[in-house]
Amino acid sequence: MEKFDVVIIGGGVSALTVAEEIRKKDFNLSICILSDERVLPYYRLKLPYYIYNPIDEKFFIKPQNWFEDNNIKIYLNSPVIKVNFDNKIVFVSDKKIGYKKLVIASGAKPYMGDDVVDIRARDKVFSLRTYEDLLRLKEIIPRVPEVAIIGAGLLGLELASTLEGKSVFLIEIAERLLPKQLDEVGALLFEEEIKRKGININFDSKVEKIEKINNKLVIFLSNNKEILSDIVIFSAGVVPNTDFVNDKRILSSRKGIGVNARMQTSIEDVFACGDVAYLNNQNPGTWTFAVESGKVVGKNILGQNIEYQRKPIPYFLKAFGMEIVSAGNIIDVKESNLFECLNKEKMVYKKFVLKNKKLIGYLLINDTKTHSQISKFLGQEVNLKWIEKYLEIK
Numbered sequence: 001m002e003k004f005d006v007v008i009i010g011g012g013v014s015a016l017t018v019a020e021e022i023r024k025k026d027f028n029l030s031i032c033i034l035s036d037e038r039v040l041p042y043y044r045l046k047l048p049y050y051i052y053n054p055i056d057e058k059f060f061i062k063p064q065n066w067f068e069d070n071n072i073k074i075y076l077n078s079p080v081i082k083v084n085f086d087n088k089i090v091f092v093s094d095k096k097i098g099y100k101k102l103v104i105a106s107g108a109k110p111y112m113g114d115d116v117v118d119i120r121a122r123d124k125v126f127s128l129r130t131y132e133d134l135l136r137l138k139e140i141i142p143r144v145p146e147v148a149i150i151g152a153g154l155l156g157l158e159l160a161s162t163l164e165g166k167s168v169f170l171i172e173i174a175e176r177l178l179p180k181q182l183d184e185v186g187a188l189l190f191e192e193e194i195k196r197k198g199i200n201i202n203f204d205s206k207v208e209k210i211e212k213i214n215n216k217l218v219i220f221l222s223n224n225k226e227i228l229s230d231i232v233i234f235s236a237g238v239v240p241n242t243d244f245v246n247d248k249r250i251l252s253s254r255k256g257i258g259v260n261a262r263m264q265t266s267i268e269d270v271f272a273c274g275d276v277a278y279l280n281n282q283n284p285g286t287w288t289f290a291v292e293s294g295k296v297v298g299k300n301i302l303g304q305n306i307e308y309q310r311k312p313i314p315y316f317l318k319a320f321g322m323e324i325v326s327a328g329n330i331i332d333v334k335e336s337n338l339f340e341c342l343n344k345e346k347m348v349y350k351k352f353v354l355k356n357k358k359l360i361g362y363l364l365i366n367d368t369k370t371h372s373q374i375s376k377f378l379g380q381e382v383n384l385k386w387i388e389k390y391l392e393i394k
Contacts, residue, residue: 003098004032004073006301007090009080009244010105011035012044014274014290016061018103021298023070029301031072032099034092036079039131040064045287047128048159051137080106080244085267101269101301104245104257105294108238108275108285113150113210117232121212124231128159129238137233141166144230148219150207151236152177154317159235160199161319169227170194170201171219173236177201181315181326185342186349186363190322193347197320202227238285240276252278261307263297271297279308288313312361312378314371322347325371328361328378329353336360341391350391357381 006022006029008015019031035041041061050059057063067074081091083102090097110127117125126140127133141147147163149156152172160168177187177194194201206222210232219227240256250265250272252258257265257272259279264271273293275285283289292308299306314327336355342348349365359382364370370390377386 001089001096001098002032003030003100005029005100006031006103007097007099007101008033008103008105009083009090010103010107010241010274010276011037011041011074011076012105012107012274012290013041013061013287014107014294015103015105016041017291017294018105018271018273018298018301019070019072021295022301023072024298025302027071032097033072033074034078034080034090034097035074035076037131038077040067040074040076042131044129047134048155048162050134051128051141051159051162055134082244082246085247085249085270088269099269101271103297103301104265104270104272104276105274105297106241106244106276108240110234111237111239112234113207113232113236116207116209118209118211121210121217121232124212124217125210126231126233128155128233128235140231146228146230148217148227148229148232150219150232150234152201153235154178154181154315156233156235157194157317158319159233160194161197164197164199164320168199169219169229170199171205171207171221171227172201172203173206175204178317178326180331181317181324181363183330183351183363185340186324186326186351186365189342189344189347189349189365190320190324193322194320199320238275240278240283242276252281254278254281254283256283262300262305263293263308264300271300273297279310284313286313286315314375316368323366323368325364325368326362327371327375328359330361330363333361339387339391352387352390354382354387357383 042059078092083090088099110129146167148169149160150171152170209220211218217229250257256278257276259272259277263273274290296306296308312328317324333353336353339352341350347366351363353361359377
């Protein structure tokens with residue numbers, strides 16, 4: 001049985017960040033990464049781009065030689081079956097691996113509508129979260145004229161944007177676009193642009209059933225509408241990858257791995273980070289959290305006693321020729337001062353939210369340059385002259 005000082009379960013950016021953080025200070029600790037994917041860690045956020053573009057070296061976060069140069073053992077095609085936490089052993093399909101410290105960075109898997117998809121329709125239902133998903137869609141997308149995307153979140157919208165030219169149906173359970181990231185003005189501005197691009201949007205629509213009839217999918221919605229499509233792509237939430245964990249000591253009520261501010265579980269020498277980790281029973285599900293929580297784990301394995309600093313995580317979206325940045329609190333604005341500027345001709349919208357003279361949130365549409373200038377001021381006190389400067393539309 002092989003043994004390592006640090007074993008990391010997962011092949012995403014959070015797992016990679018842990019290993020990278022350790023190697024910044026310590027080259028002697030032995031590190032092993034167990035990934036269930038057959039390729040090296042890649043940029044998940046770039047998956048929609050590669051549907052129509054060849055996969056190149058920019059798809060991957062680090063090249064193969066980086067792992068060799070940093071003495072990091074990475075096992076691909078190695079899904080973990082179970083973990084014996086008491087004896088510190090990880091069971092993979094063809095091997096057992098011992099550890100001194102374990103990091104669970106196994107990510108999450110997409111909701112695939114198992115409760116609504118008829119078994120005969122399953123071959124026409126897809127997701128876009130992994131490399132294998134990408135390969136399947138690269139093969140099928142060019143052959144079909146109609147695509148239905150269930151879930152108009154950040155990934156669903158970016159995916160729809162890459163499919164311009166096809167008949168695309170967006171099905172969203174909310175009453176408007178991105179209710180957590182956009183206010184009503186921003187959502188309407190974005191919606192109008194999407195519709196101009198020929199995208200069909202169905203709001204306030206829950207999928208009741210998906211059946212295959214005459215080689216077409218029929219999507220039955222809660223508002224009694226029916227949509228015909230060649231394929232369906234689910235982009236409607238994720239479930240933490242914890243099937244290999246059978247220990248109630250660390251499972252949270254949200255089915256993820258519960259951690260404290262040091263990203264430690266309640267089992268000694270076991271950490272968790274990324275999409276699988278739930279701090280105060282919450283997980284933001286962002287790339288930024290995956291990276292930052294991975295850094296915290298790496299530092300704590302090195303004995304630095306670091307806590308994750310909860311701070312507003314900005315959301316970015318580039319789709320349909322629009323660029324959106326949303327940060328902090330822009331929705332719950334009671335007892336706050338709002339500063340807004342809208343130019344529909346230039347498709348530019350800015351919103352700043354101040355409470356007790358502090359900048360608590362902002363929304364920028366087609367002005368990401370301002371984000372790079374003001375992000376450091378989030379949570380800080382600002383004055384009116386400062387606000388007026390950034391409200392200008394040039």
